[in-house]
Amino acid sequence: MVAGTAVRRRPEQGFTPGDAVEDHLEEAAKRHPERKQEGCSEQVAQDVKQSMAPPSPPADAHPLIIDAYLQILLEQSASDLILTAGAPPTMRKDGALVPIAPDPLRPDQIEQMAKEVSSPERWARFQAQGDLDFSLNWKGLARFRINTFKQRGSVGMALRLIPYQIPNFDQLGVPAVVRGLTRLAQGLILVTGPTGSGKSSTLAAMVNDIVAVRPCHVITIEDPIEYVYRHQRGIVEQREVGADVPSFADALRAALRQTPDVLLVGEMRDLETISAAITIAETGHLVLATLHTNDTTQAVDRMVDVFPGDQQQQVR
Template identity: 45%
Template sequence: MPSIEQVFDAVLMKGNELGASDIHLCAGSPFRMRVNGRIVTLSGAPPLTPRDTEQIVAKILLAAKRANPENLEEKLRDLMDEDCSYSVERTSRYRVNICSQRGSFALVLRAIPFVIPAFEDLALPPVLTDLASEERGLVLVTGITGSGKSTTLASMVNYINKTRGGKIITIEDPIEYLYRDDKASIMQREIGSDTLSFAKALRAALRQDPDVILVGEMRDQETIDIALKAAETGHLVLSTLHTTDAPKTIMRMIGVFDLSEQTIIRQRLSETLKAVVSQRLLPRKDESGRIAALEIMRTTLSIKECIEIPEKLDNIKDFMSRSAEQYGMQTFDMHLARLYREELITFETARAAATSPADFERNTQFE
C-alpha cells in the first residue's frame, strides 16, 4: 500500500494532467483541486486524516529546507502559517501555503509550470513586449489573487532574459518560476530563506548592480518608497499589487503615505510609472482553460497630469479609451469585446466581467 507521501505526489501529477491551478488539502476532507476556475473533488479520494496532513507538511518542510530532521518535531508543533515552494520532478513546481486549523494542518498548493510561457502562449497583446523593453521606470501588473499576475511577470522577465544582456534580480515570497541565465545574469532571492523582507532585499539590490528588479509584491510604504527610488535611479522595476484597475492602483500606492508626503509621491509616481497592467482570468469558450482579459494604462502626458492632480484621477479611463490606438492602451471592456468578437469567450462571460455590463451589452449590439 502506498504511503500518504506517495499518494500526495500522485495527486499532484493528476492535477498537472487535468491542468489544475491549485490543490487543496484539509484534514477531514478528500483532495480537492481547482480546474478552470472551479473546485472539484478528486474521484475516489478518501478524507485526509490529521496524521496524513502532518506527514505531507513534514515532507514539504524538509524538501523546502524550512526544517531539518533534528528540529522537525518542534517546527510542526509551533507552525501556524508558512509559505514555501515544493517541486515534483517532471511535473511542476508549487507555491505552498500551510496553515493550522482546528488543531490540524490545511494546505493550498498553487501550480507553477517548469516551462515559462511566452507572451504568445498567453495571448498577451504586443504592447507587453514594449513594456518589457523599457530601460527604466516602474511597470505594475495588478489583479486579484489567482488572476495570473506572477505568470505575466515571469513572461516579461523571460523575454528580457532572452533578448538583452544585463543583470536581473528577483525578490519573491516564495520563489515561483525558476530562470536560467540566457543573455542576462539572474539572481533569485526568497523572503525567509535568503532575506528578511521585500524592503531589505530591495535596498540591498540597489547595491548589487542590477538592470531589472522584480519585486514579488509591494506590500508596504517602505517597499514602495525604495521601488520608486530604484526606478528613479535608472532601473526597470517590475512588481504587483492586489488592485483591480489603474486608478485604484495609483490610489493604493499614494494612500500608504502620510498626507504630508502625498504631493511629492504623486510627482515621483508620475515621473517613474511606465504602465499598469490589470488582469482577470476568464474561462475560454471552448472550455480548454482560461484566458486573461487585460486593462493597460501607459503613462502619457495626460495620464501624468491625472496622477499629479487628485481631482483628475477619475479621467484616466477616458484618456485610456481615447488614446488606445496611439499608445496601445485598452480598458477591460475594450479587451472583453475583442475576446468576444474573436470567439475566445462567450457573450455571457464577457458581460459578467465587464466594468459596466449594461454599457457593454449596448455597445456590442451596435458593432
C-alpha cells in the same frame, strides 16, 4: 500598468475521483522500487484507502499519497490543490473546485503530508509561525508554490502548480504593447489583478523576454521563488524572502549594491517596500512588481494610501 491575464484550458471529460487515485498507485509504487521489498503494493493500497476513509484512529500517511494527488493535478491541467481536514482532497480546475477522492482527509494525514514536503528547518519555522510559504521541485515535472497553515487547530495546505516552462506572451494572450514595456531602461511597471488572474505568469514572461534580448543584470525578490529562470543574454539572480533575505525591504535596500539593471519585486506589501521600489525606479532602474488590486486605478490609490497623509500629494 499591465493587468494580469491567465491561461485557460478546456476541462477534460470523464474524471472520476476514486478511480483517478487508484490509477496512480501502481505507477507510484514503480517509482519507489525500494519499497517493493517491504510489501509496498499492499501497503500503498491500504494507505490510500485509509486516506479516503472516514475519521479513525491516527495512522501515518504514506508519501505516495501526495504524489498521486500531484500527478492528478498535472494530468488534469488543474491550477491548485487544497488539503484541509474534514474535506476530500480538492483541485481547482478552470476556476471550479473538483474533488479528486471521494472521502474526507484526517488531520493527522494532512500533517504527515505537510512534513513530507517540508525540510526540518521549514517545519520548525511553521511550528513557530503557524504559516509558511515555500516552493517545491517535484520529480523534475513541475514546481509547486505551497502554503502550509493552521486552521481550527489542524494543518491545512494549499498548493499551486507552477510549470517549469515559462509561458510566453502569445500563450498568455498579453497585448503586444507589453513587449514594448520590457524594452524600457527605467521606470516602474505594475502587474495588477486579483488572486489567480495571472500576475506571476505575466511577470515571468516579461523577465524571460528581457533576458532573452538584453545583456542585463536582473535580480528577483520573491516569496517564494516560483518560476526559475536560466541565464541567456542577461544574467538572472533570484532571492527568496525567508531563505536568502529576511524581507522584501531588506532585499531592496541591498539591491543597489548588487548593480542591477532590472528588479522584480514579487509583491509590494508595505510602505517600506513600495517607497524603496519607487526610489529605485527613479534612479535609473527598471522595476517590475505586482499588486493585488482589481484594476490600475486601484493600484495607484493603494500605493499612495500607504504613505502618510502629508506625503501623498508628493507621491502622486
